[in-house]
Amino acid sequence: KAGVTQTPRYLIKTRGQQVTLSCSPISGHRSVSWYQQTPGQGLQFLFEYFSETQRNKGNFPGRFSGRQFSNSRSEMNVSTLELGDSALYLCASSLGVNYAGELFFGEGSRLTVL
Amino acid sequence: QKEVEQNSGPLSVPEGAIASLNCTYSDRGSQSFFWYRQYSGKSPELIMFIYSNGDKEDGRFTAQLNKASQYVSLLIRDSQPSDSATYLCAVNMVSGTYKYIFGTGTRLKVLA
Numbered sequence: 001k002a003g004v005t006q007t008p009r010y011l012i013k014t015r016g017q018q019v020t021l022s023c024s025p026i027s028g029h030r031s032v033s034w035y036q037q038t039p040g041q042g043l044q045f046l047f048e049y050f051s052e053t054q055r056n057k058g059n060f061p062g063r064f065s066g067r068q069f070s071n072s073r074s075e076m077n078v079s080t081l082e083l084g085d086s087a088l089y090l091c092a093s094s095l096g097v098n099y100a101g102e103l104f105f106g107e108g109s110r111l112t113v114l
Numbered sequence: 115q116k117e118v119e120q121n122s123g124p125l126s127v128p129e130g131a132i133a134s135l136n137c138t139y140s141d142r143g144s145q146s147f148f149w150y151r152q153y154s155g156k157s158p159e160l161i162m163f164i165y166s167n168g169d170k171e172d173g174r175f176t177a178q179l180n181k182a183s184q185y186v187s188l189l190i191r192d193s194q195p196s197d198s199a200t201y202l203c204a205v206n207m208v209s210g211t212y213k214y215i216f217g218t219g220t221r222l223k224v225l226a
Contacts, residue, residue, distance in 0.1 A: 033214070042218035043158070043202065056213040090157060102148070103204075103214065105157035 002027065004093050004106035012112045018079040021109045025072050025093030031055075032074040033103065034066060037088040046089075049074055078111075086113045117141065118205050120217035128225050133190040135220050137203030140184070146206040147179055147186045152219065153199045161201075162188065193224045 005024040013019050025032050034046040045058035049068035066076040072093075078085055088110050092103035117140045127133045135149075146165055150158035164170045164177040164186065176189040186205075190197055200219040207215050 035216070043204075043216035045213055045215065048213065058213070102160050102163065103158075105159070107157050 004091055004104055006089075006091050006106035006109050008109060009107065010110050010112075012114060013081050014114050015081055015083060017081050018077065019081060019111060020075055020077045021089055021091075021111075023074045023076075023091030023093075023106060025074070025091075026104055029093040029095055029104070030072055031094045031101075032068055032072065033092045033094070034074070034076050035090045035092065036060075037090055037108070038086075043090070046076065081113045083113050086111060116217075117207060117215045118203055118217040120201075120203050120220045122218060123221040124223050125220055126223045126225060127193050129193060129195060131193050133193045133197065133222055133224070135188040135190075135201050135203075135222065137186045137188075137205075137217055138184055139186070139203075139205045139207075139215075141205070141207045142181075142184065144181075144184075144205045144207050147177070148204040148206075148214070149175075149177060149186075149188045150202040150204060150216075151199045152202055158202055190222075193222075195224045195226045198222055198224045 007022045031050045033048040035043045037043050047066050048056045052068045063079045068074045088108045090108045091106045094101045119138050148163045149161045152158040162177045164179045170177045174191045178187045200221045202219045203217040204214045
């Protein structure tokens with residue numbers, strides 16, 4: 001069974017640009033969550049999608065957005081990149097039916113903003 | 115006060131010893147508690163979850179939950195150098211939502 005796949009794995013952007021990250025969940029999983037991980041702040045919750053609907057959102061500015069497609073694949077977008085957006089972006093999938101279910105993480109997309 | 119707090123460490127223990135990792139959380143309504151392990155450069159992987167007060171054992175790992183004290187811990191018995199990693203505590207803060215809050219993690223070093 002394939003795991004959670006995130007693309008691209010590494011990317012470098014400059015301030016002001018925008019970036020789109022992709023996440024393909026485990027087959028059968030309908031929930032996709034996104035997290036930002038930085039050395040100082042740890043894992044910060046961005047948002048969670050279930051069946052194409054955003055169920056929860058963290059405390060990030062509107063520059064961070066996401067969506068989920070009918071096949072459960074998800075994308076997140078960051079516009080007008082800032083230096084502080086440099087981080088590891090992790091996607092996690094889950095069955096999503098049980099709120100207490102396990103999260104399965106992808107390997108992450110490491111974004112560097114210059 | 116942070117929603118989920120962990121001591122950042124590093125926590126150093128000799129091989130074969132018991133490692134004790136602790137986590138406190140702020141929301142009394144929290145329902146589900148998870149421990150993830152994250153090796154350097156890798157993504158987090160689930161070790162254990164616990165929902166009810168008391169202890170839950172799985173091999174060398176024991177999770178302990180005390181909802182009255184808003185405290186959850188992870189014990190690793192017979193620690194091995196391969197256990198050296200960062201351990202993340204995650205809490206589902208409010209029943210009925212799908213928002214896991216993670217602590218910043220405790221870095222564990224098991225010394226051979």
